[in-house]
Amino acid sequence: MTSRAPEETFANAVLAADSLPDFRAVVLQPVAPAYRPYAVTAAVLGWLVPLGAVLIAWAAAAAGLVPAALGALAPVGFGALLVIAMINAVFAAVDARRRAWALREHDLIYRSGVLWRRSVIVPFARIQHVETVSGPLERRFGLTRLKCFTAGGSGGDLTVAGLDLETARRVRQFLLERIRDGEDDGAAVSGPHEAPNGADD
Template structure:
């Protein structure tokens, strides 16, 4: 474990997210588009005639657009563990970058929902005494999430400071 440095720390070594989250989100997007298409096409086809069912295709551009957006959003997520703080950067249009010093962490949380578990994913969330701190890294591999949790907890204890 490195010791705390006082001056400017080294350039952050950014790490991206594994591909699982993108696959999960894209799958969900496809499923939802399919559901919406069916919900549009079926009533139209039954009530107004078979040719009207083609209107269900209006969801296709949305699918393509969402596909691209999800990819861009996924690529924008990255995090870096520096000697004394954790950096999280995300967002394409609304870009946000958060710095949380390890000493300020009150709680580290690893969560994994049913879909995430199916895809072998877990999220790590950091809580500080400030409610506005939004330090969450979604879609990590469970091993990485646990490694991160243990490391953050360890560093948090080593650099702990009061309020």
């Protein structure tokens, strides 16, 4: 039988689980304050189209272009849609408050979700490339998304939403340096780095 030398050396170094650093002990940094108004605006904008459609139907019914029954239903529909849009906006605001992130020495942590919550931890050594993306609305609020790609298909992508431009730039730069360091060393482990965590900002 053959052996896999590096892994076997590594295997001897396994520590007791309770002596390992616990990701739960990390104090996470909330996303940029501008993310909340952005999320609420985006949630409301998404409902403008159906609301507009109902308004048009209402106007058309008033003008006699469509059956009057439809016109009678329009206020009910408009009210229902408005309530849904408002709930959605409140939900987006709560969701924005729950979103948080942190950089540790060797990984990136991102927490999101209100009812269905998710914490994702990506080791720097596993990130293949990083990119920042921002839509027109995000740019208006001075926000950007940071996308980290790892192996494992689409399930292996992490999107950190709600970073301000400067933080996203610094994190991206930091991650790229860590990826390069890892490759230069031929190993994932490298010396301690100054983490550009939001807390330093």
